[in-house]
Amino acid sequence: MSSSERRPLGRPPDGVVDRKITAATLKLLAANGFHGLSISKVASEAGVPRSTIYRRGATTAELAVAAITRSVPPVREFNTGDPVADLAASAGDFLAAFIDSGHFGVVMQLHACADYDPQLGDLVARYLSPRGEILDRMIDRLRDAGAIASDVTPDMVRDLLFGPIVYRRLVTKQPADRAHIRDLIAIVIRAVAAPAGKPD
Numbered sequence: 001m002s003s004s005e006r007r008p009l010g011r012p013p014d015g016v017v018d019r020k021i022t023a024a025t026l027k028l029l030a031a032n033g034f035h036g037l038s039i040s041k042v043a044s045e046a047g048v049p050r051s052t053i054y055r056r057g058a059t060t061a062e063l064a065v066a067a068i069t070r071s072v073p074p075v076r077e078f079n080t081g082d083p084v085a086d087l088a089a090s091a092g093d094f095l096a097a098f099i100d101s102g103h104f105g106v107v108m109q110l111h112a113c114a115d116y117d118p119q120l121g122d123l124v125a126r127y128l129s130p131r132g133e134i135l136d137r138m139i140d141r142l143r144d145a146g147a148i149a150s151d152v153t154p155d156m157v158r159d160l161l162f163g164p165i166v167y168r169r170l171v172t173k174q175p176a177d178r179a180h181i182r183d184l185i186a187i188v189i190r191a192v193a194a195p196a197g198k199p200d
Helices: 014-032 039-046 050-054 060-071 083-100 104-114 118-144 154-170 178-192
Strands: none
Touching: 014 039, 014 050, 014 060, 014 104, 039 050, 039 060, 060 104, 060 118, 083 104, 083 118, 083 154, 083 178, 104 118, 104 154, 118 154, 154 178
16 A cells, blocks of 8 residues: 555645645744744744654654754765866855855854753764765765875864854854855865975
């Protein structure tokens, strides 16, 4: 029996419901913040019964992280044989797509709240883990090619690639277009490069 045959007449498919819940969660996070999020508010905004959300085992932390997982673009892994170009392309594509998604503020807010909410902190860490692993693999290929200094760690590279954009958007409130992102990444790659004539 197909899923359409099992579903009661008039009931929207699960994918439609998930999209409604995701959109409602993101809207409420942007308007009220994580601490203003509730199952009741999400259900009302999405136009679904609370039981629909509870059936998914959802807490507000789970709803929030599921929403950004579905809505924030993934980090793409490139492996063309040119590790410098690969890292620049991956970081540049992700940063531009992340900003264009319109969810930058919501994601940063969840990172901040994760410091005070253990469940949210664990879920945010799990959300970040596969993205970090992709970046670390590309940074390792950069090191294997002798393109970064021996005392530069993957954490340092990630901090230098993404930290300035967070500062620019959250502190100085300046835009970060693709040209700015491209120039920033080029500066970072030059900064972490192995000294000329001394590949590590």
